[in-house]
Amino acid sequence: MKMLRFFFFTLVGLMALEGLANGENDPKKQPRQGVRRIVIDAGHGGSDPGARGRYSTEKDICLAISLRLEQMLKQEMPDVDIYMTRKTDVFDPVTVKARMANEAKGDLFVSIHVNSAEGIRHRELSHYETRTVKNSKGKKITKKVPVYRTWTSPNPAKGTETFIWGNNKNEEKLGAMQENENLYLDSVSARELADFDPYDPVKFQLYSLKSKQYFERSALLAVTVEEEFQKFGRISRKAQQRQKGIWVLHAVAMPAVLIETGFISNPEEEDYLNSEQGQIEICTAIVRALKRYKFSLENKSSNTQSSISPSRGGQR
Ligand SMILES: [Zn+2]
Numbered sequence: 132m133k134m135l136r137f138f139f140f141t142l143v144g145l146m147a148l149e150g151l152a153n154g155e156n157d158p159k160k161q162p163r164q165g166v167r168r169i170v171i172d173a174g175h176g177g178s179d180p181g182a183r184g185r186y187s188t189e190k191d192i193c194l195a196i197s198l199r200l201e202q203m204l205k206q207e208m209p210d211v212d213i214y215m216t217r218k219t220d221v222f223d224p225v226t227v228k229a230r231m232a233n234e235a236k237g238d239l240f241v242s243i244h245v246n247s248a249e250g251i252r253h254r255e256l257s258h259y260e261t262r263t264v265k266n267s268k269g270k271k272i273t274k275k276v277p278v279y280r281t282w283t284s285p286n287p288a289k290g291t292e293t294f295i296w297g298n299n300k301n302e303e304k305l306g307a308m309q310e311n312e313n314l315y316l317d318s319v320s321a322r323e324l325a326d327f328d329p330y331d332p333v334k335f336q337l338y339s340l341k342s343k344q345y346f347e348r349s350a351l352l353a354v355t356v357e358e359e360f361q362k363f364g365r366i367s368r369k370a371q372q373r374q375k376g377i378w379v380l381h382a383v384a385m386p387a388v389l390i391e392t393g394f395i396s397n398p399e400e401e402d403y404l405n406s407e408q409g410q411i412e413i414c415t416a417i418v419r420a421l422k423r424y425k426f427s428l429e430n431k432s433s434n435t436q437s438s439i440s441p442s443r444g445g446q447r
Pocket residue numbers: 174175181182189244245447
């Protein structure tokens with residue numbers, strides 16, 4: 132019986148995969164080819180300020196950039212719908228944001244963030260002080276002791292980096308999904324596979340196929356975004372894979388990137404991130420990347436041989 136079941140599932144699985152490749156299935160269940168709706172997610176908000184600079188917060192910069200990006204996209208890509216996860220200073224947990232994006236049936240999720248690196252601590256000999264101390268025999272003696280001066284200077288880290296959900300531990304990831312079915316179902320329901328059962332080999336194959344496609348598209352966009360930033364003279368810390376701290380990218384049922392637009396911890400970049408010129412440059416680079424991404428998908432000339440390496444870490 133088990134053998135028969137396995138055979139049946141394999142057969143149906145192969146048929147389903149073939150149907151998907153030939154475009155024979157219900158069109159509602161097809162991966163969408165073009166880019167019709169882009170979800171813009173301004174990071175943090177409300178009670179969650181994100182990283183702090185000398186005078187500004189990540190949440191405010193993310194919102195300002197996202198609103199500007201929305202306006203620019205409406206002008207530059209009029210055939211694309213823009214869905215914003217927030218347009219005001221409000222907080223929603225990433226689970227809610229992921230659900231919003233899935234319910235909006237976006238074709239792409241772009242999360243806007245600002246980076247931060249811890250300040251560098253310094254310690255320097257300032258002077259010597261004469262103090263009276265007791266020696267080991269209990270006798271009072273005077274002694275010269277060094278006094279140090281400590282201070283923190285801003286971390287010089289600067290530039291942009293674009294993250295995608297790491298795909299380097301695929302099996303582990305799928306295992307984690309089976310363990311946490313609720314989380315998984317959340318994202319799958321929007322994939323219009325509402326009756327998804329992670330233990331069902333047919334659905335599992337379909338999921339894997341989509342998952343692979345989303346990964347490749349996310350990687351393509353991430354690399355393109357970084358290329359466009361470099362054209363404005365920004366330092367690119369590259370497109371990177373990561374799994375920590377960017378769960379939202381994994382929970383949305385669409386290709387997804389998280390763009391770190393600059394370091395709020397670097398005074399020069401904090402000014403840039405808050406300036407009109409800086410925000411226009413950032414948005415222009417992202418719009419150009421989105422246009423290139425859309426064009427490559429719609430003209431099927433996408434070559435997603437990206438060289439994204441796993442992240443060494445960083446800060447959200
Ligand atoms: Zn952030």
